[in-house]
Amino acid sequence: MREGYTRAMGMGKLKSWRLLLPLVVAALATAAVVRFTGSDADSGEAGPAATATPNVVQAGAPGDASRTPSEDELAEIEPPSHTKADVEFVWGMIHHHAQGIEMTGYVPDRSVGRDLPLLAKRTEISQESEIELMERWLQDRGEEAPDAGEHAHGHGGELMPGMLTASELGELKAASGRAFNRRFLRFMIRHHQGALAMIWQLRRANGGMEPELDKLAREIEADQSIEIARMRRLLARL
Numbered sequence: 001m002r003e004g005y006t007r008a009m010g011m012g013k014l015k016s017w018r019l020l021l022p023l024v025v026a027a028l029a030t031a032a033v034v035r036f037t038g039s040d041a042d043s044g045e046a047g048p049a050a051t052a053t054p055n056v057v058q059a060g061a062p063g064d065a066s067r068t069p070s071e072d073e074l075a076e077i078e079p080p081s082h083t084k085a086d087v088e089f090v091w092g093m094i095h096h097h098a099q100g101i102e103m104t105g106y107v108p109d110r111s112v113g114r115d116l117p118l119l120a121k122r123t124e125i126s127q128e129s130e131i132e133l134m135e136r137w138l139q140d141r142g143e144e145a146p147d148a149g150e151h152a153h154g155h156g157g158e159l160m161p162g163m164l165t166a167s168e169l170g171e172l173k174a175a176s177g178r179a180f181n182r183r184f185l186r187f188m189i190r191h192h193q194g195a196l197a198m199i200w201q202l203r204r205a206n207g208g209m210e211p212e213l214d215k216l217a218r219e220i221e222a223d224q225s226i227e228i229a230r231m232r233r234l235l236a237r238l
Contacts, residue, residue: 085207087143090134092198093220094146096160097127097134100191103164103184106173110180115234119227123188126223133216161201162194178238185235192224192231 100123107120135145159165164172164187175183199217202208208217 079211080209082141082143082210082213083207085202085205086210086213087138087141089198089202089207089217090138090143090213091146092160093195094131094134096163096191096195096198097131099163100124100127100188101131102169103172103188103191106180107184110173110176111184112177112181116181116184119230119234120184123227130216130220137212137216160194161197162191164191182235182238185231185238189228189231189235192228195224196221 104120104124107117111117111120138145168187172180172183172187199208199221202217208214
């Protein structure tokens, strides 16, 4: 897992990669568009090949001008490899998502109204998809994936931030009607806030620099922030 990467290459190179990554992606996307639009869309025949040089600009320190790194400098900035912190985050988030899916499974038989079932279904679909992505991320990097049968019960017996205890899950299962709606929303808001805390902890540990995991963490952060706002609005109506 190249745990010595940071020490060998220096934190400056990792920070440079994190700053440059969005710009490199944008530049490559622009180049791809130019190449694509170089064909004759009406005739279906390829036109003269269009070329474009990605324009990557590295912001300077306060008071310093920005600069354009050379091709040699860009080639030396290798994407960071995944770390132990990354693997632990993915394991924990798989368990975290799995409990969220268990919670949404209570909604059809216990809730009232139309809004909560729709929200719960969206949550279930997105978290199932993200679990698949995280399991594949582990497999592609030769890391062991968690036991599916233990997902909802925490990682190694430890509950991730925001996860419900067995007692709280029991309270949720025992509720029905408007009381269930209120309890579900309060618990799921806390659950989502826990996922955001896990992402913050990952970054604090200098993890999440591996490009694919960085993208996934950002998507989880955005999705769950949006859902927290939706759930707060539903809870306010109750």
